[in-house]
Amino acid sequence: xxxxxxxxxxxxxxxxxxxxxxxxxxxxxxxxxxxxxxxxxxxxxxxxxxxxxxxxxxxxxxxxxxxxxxxxxxxxxxxxxxxxxxxxxxxxxxxxxxxxxxxxxxxxxxxxxxxxxxxxxxxxxxxxxxxxxxxxxxxxxxxxxxxxxxxxxxxxxxxxxxxxxxxxxxxxxxxxxxxxxxxxxxxxxxxxxxxxxxxxxxxxxxxxxxxxxxxxxxxxxxxxxxxxxxxxxxxxxxxxxxxxxxxxxxxxxxxxxxxxxxxxxxxxxxxxxxxxxxxxxxxxxxxxxxxxxxxxxxxxxxxxxxxxxxxxxxxxxxxxxxxxxxxxxxxxxxxxxxxxxxxxxxxxxxxxxxxxxxxxxxxxxxxxxxxxxxxxxxxxxxxxxxxxxxxxxxxxxxxxxxxxxxxxxxxxxxxxxxxxxxxxxxxxxxxxxxxxxxxxxxxxxxxxxxxxxxxxxxxxxxxxxxxxxxxxxxxxxxxxxxxxxxxxxxxxxxxxx
Ligand code: NAD
Numbered sequence: 001x002x003x004x005x006x007x008x009x010x011x012x013x014x015x016x017x018x019x020x021x022x023x024x025x026x027x028x029x030x031x032x033x034x035x036x037x038x039x040x041x042x043x044x045x046x047x048x049x050x051x052x053x054x055x056x057x058x059x060x061x062x063x064x065x066x067x068x069x070x071x072x073x074x075x076x077x078x079x080x081x082x083x084x085x086x087x088x089x090x091x092x093x094x095x096x097x098x099x100x101x102x103x104x105x106x107x108x109x110x111x112x113x114x115x116x117x118x119x120x121x122x123x124x125x126x127x128x129x130x131x132x133x134x135x136x137x138x139x140x141x142x143x144x145x146x147x148x149x150x151x152x153x154x155x156x157x158x159x160x161x162x163x164x165x166x167x168x169x170x171x172x173x174x175x176x177x178x179x180x181x182x183x184x185x186x187x188x189x190x191x192x193x194x195x196x197x198x199x200x201x202x203x204x205x206x207x208x209x210x211x212x213x214x215x216x217x218x219x220x221x222x223x224x225x226x227x228x229x230x231x232x233x234x235x236x237x238x239x240x241x242x243x244x245x246x247x248x249x250x251x252x253x254x255x256x257x258x259x260x261x262x263x264x265x266x267x268x269x270x271x272x273x274x275x276x277x278x279x280x281x282x283x284x285x286x287x288x289x290x291x292x293x294x295x296x297x298x299x300x301x302x303x304x305x306x307x308x309x310x311x312x313x314x315x316x317x318x319x320x321x322x323x324x325x326x327x328x329x330x331x332x333x334x335x336x337x338x339x340x341x342x343x344x345x346x347x348x349x350x351x352x353x354x355x356x357x358x359x360x361x362x363x364x365x366x367x368x369x370x371x372x373x374x375x376x377x378x379x380x381x382x383x384x385x386x387x388x389x390x391x392x393x394x395x396x397x398x399x400x401x402x403x404x405x406x407x408x409x410x411x412x413x414x415x416x417x418x419x420x421x422x423x424x425x426x427x428x429x430x431x432x433x434x435x436x437x438x439x440x441x442x443x444x445x446x447x448x449x450x451x452x453x454x455x456x457x458x459x460x461x462x463x464x465x466x467x468x469x470x471x472x473x474x475x476x477x478x479x480x481x482x483x484x485x486x487x488x489x490x491x492x493x494x495x496x497x
Contacts, residue, residue: 019051021200021224024060025207027067028217034059035229039197044110044344045335045381051108053200056225058233061192064221065239068163068190071218076160076188078216080138084131087185089213090206091127094120094174097209101202105173106335108201110343110382111298113336122462123178126480129464130182133485137186142494151497158489160188161265162241165234167255169247170198170346171301171404176269177203179468179479180244181220187488189242190219192234197226198347227251238262244487245269246303249473256476267477267487269303269469271402272430275423276306277445279416280314281437286457287315288322291408293459294433296330296386299342300406301350303474304431304453304460308399309410310419316412320369320390323408327370327386333378344381345405351382354405358387361398366409367391400426420448429471431460452478 022038023030037055042048075083094101102116109116137158145154166180177195184191195203207222223230231251235243235258245255246269259266276294278287294306311319335343345351358371366389368374375385384405392399392409399409413419423432432451436442442456450471455461462468462480469478477487 018049019201021051021053021204024054024056024064024224025210025220025222026060026064027071027221028211028215031060031063033057033224035225037229039226041108041198041200042347043107044346044348045107047380047382051201053197053224054229055197056194056223056229056233060223060225061230061233061237064192064223065163065237067218067221068192069239071216072160072163072190075190075216075219078188080134080136080186080188083185083188084134086213086215087127087131087134087182090185090209090215091124091131093209093212094124094127097205098124101174101205103336104205105199105202106343108199109170109173110335110346112340112343113338115298116335119172119175123174126175126178126464127182130186130485133183133482134186137485137489145493152495153497154493154495157492157494158187159492161488161490162189163239164189164191164488165237165240165243166191166193167231167234167243167245167247168193168195168203170196171298171303173199173202174206176246177206179484180246181206183479183485184244184488185219186485189488191221192240193220193222194225194230194234195222197224200224232258235259236261240264242266242488244477244479252475267479268475269479270473270475271404271428272303272305272470272474273308273400273402273426273428274304274306274431274433274451275308275310275426275449276433277419277423277435278309278311278315278319279419279434279436279441279445280312281441282312282315282435283437284315284318284322287319287435288326290433290435290457290459291319291323292326295408296327296342296406297460299345299384300354301346301404302460305404306431306433306460307403307408308423308426309408310422311410311412312419313412313414316390316410320388320410323388324369327388328374330386332375332383332385342386342406344383346382348382350404351384354384354403354407357398357401357403357405357407358384361389361396364393364396364398366396366398394422394425402428416445420445424448424450427473430474431455431470433458433460
């Protein structure tokens with residue numbers, strides 16, 4: 001439909017062409033980055049370089065901020081209904097490119113193809129939801145406030161926060177970005193978007209789509225690069241009004257510190273160490289299925305992974321046995337193969353990070369129900385064996401810290417009260433799952449948990465209408481739903497006679 005923005009040369013090794021992502025998308029132009037530094041982009045299954053991406057440069061950020069600031073007044077003035085048309089067009093483009101993007105995501109991220117399909121559907125649903133929200137926003141501008149004085153009229157308007165800087169991690173390319181870009185566009189903000197340098201390939205499509213749908217110039221600027229090249233220059237740039245960041249706690253705190261200069265707003269979606277509670281009356285087969293889905297989806301690289309299993313002592317032995325059987329049945333392999341259940345870790349760095357915890361587990365003498373000793377790993381790829389430890393001490397770092405891999409730690413309890421206490425004994429508070437004999441019992445326990453999303457007798461259901469975000473150190477603010485839109489809006493009242 002349009003010329004490829006970044007040079008594409010065929011690779012003699014890989015199944016896909018090696019791309020050179022050395023252009024930034026600024027003001028609807030593909031501008032060669034001022035940076036000399038390049039970073040390799042890997043296929044973590046084939047362990048091959050499938051692309052190189054620019055590390056980015058402060059000059060790129062300067063250009064993108066200027067473009068976004070220039071575009072802001074007209075994009076705001078366009079109104080929610082017209083903005084909705086662009087957002088819907090973006091969803092249409094993702095839909096028509098679904099198969100290609102699934103394969104790109106599976107190659108670059110290492111996730112199984114079926115999971116990449118779930119991601120695409122999630123992203124598309126998110127854009128469609130916020131297209132509707134943009135229309136609703138226009139409809140409610142200027143609504144009257146009920147108050148006690150007859151001689152005064154007060155009206156509410158919701159204006160865009162301004163130019164926003166959006167920064168995402170590598171575990172859910174196209175999804176995490178959708179959760180930010182869609183509401184920011186709906187609100188009337190203009191955007192600098194920095195995807196993770198680990199998974200730039202699927203995200204680059206968003207710039208191609210912006211060009212294809214003729215999104216007004218400067219509304220969406222996509223900057224490739226790492227922390228030094230783009231992340232830090234972005235968060236320290238005074239021309240950006242707000243940041244929305246998803247990633248690790250350590251970096252989230254740095255983004256927040258940078259945003260303090262100029263009292264800029266910040267939303268943070270950070271880590272988790274979420275519990276899954278299997279109560280005394282739970283059905284064992286359902287419990288085993290939901291425990292598996294909660295920890296092994298996306299090879300455990302999920303911020304809401306339910307990595308702490310809290311099981312009633314009467315069910316513990318049978319549950320561990322059922323989980324062991326299910327773990328044995330996981331098919332590890334090529335993310336692009338239809339019959340693969342679980343792919344590799346997304347990067348060597350992440351595999352090594354998880355392996356350090358497994359070494360610690362050996363030092364601590366943790367009891368493994370399943371680990372690498374029970375599993376034949378594929379001959380190549382950044383794989384970690386699906387691992388399950390039981391009776392893990394509360395003091396263990398494996399019980400307390402986010403591992404971000406396919407590692408589940410279990411403990412037994414004697415009552416619901418003890419399960420609730422143990423579940424809440426964490427500084428994180430992103431998510432939780434409760435499995436019980438009926439929904440009333442699950443809900444009664446769920447009401448006592450400190451977390452943003454609590455699933456009852458289910459897998460981790462994520463819907464664009466329902467919020468996402470955490471208590472405690474899991475973050476600040478909420479994404480998705482009407483709450484996600486509010487993160488990009490300033491409330492304004494016009495009051496007078
Ligand atoms: P990360 O914090 O290392 O990087 C995230 C992004 O920030 C990347 O784009 C990176 O280039 C950028 N970055 C790094 N340093 C920066 C700096 N100083 N200034 C500005 N930007 C900088 O995280 P990651 O390893 O990519 O992702 C894993 C983490 O993300 C996990 O802790 C996980 O729990 C978290 N996460 C949270 C959610 C959620 O919704 N709560 C969702 C997905 C991932």
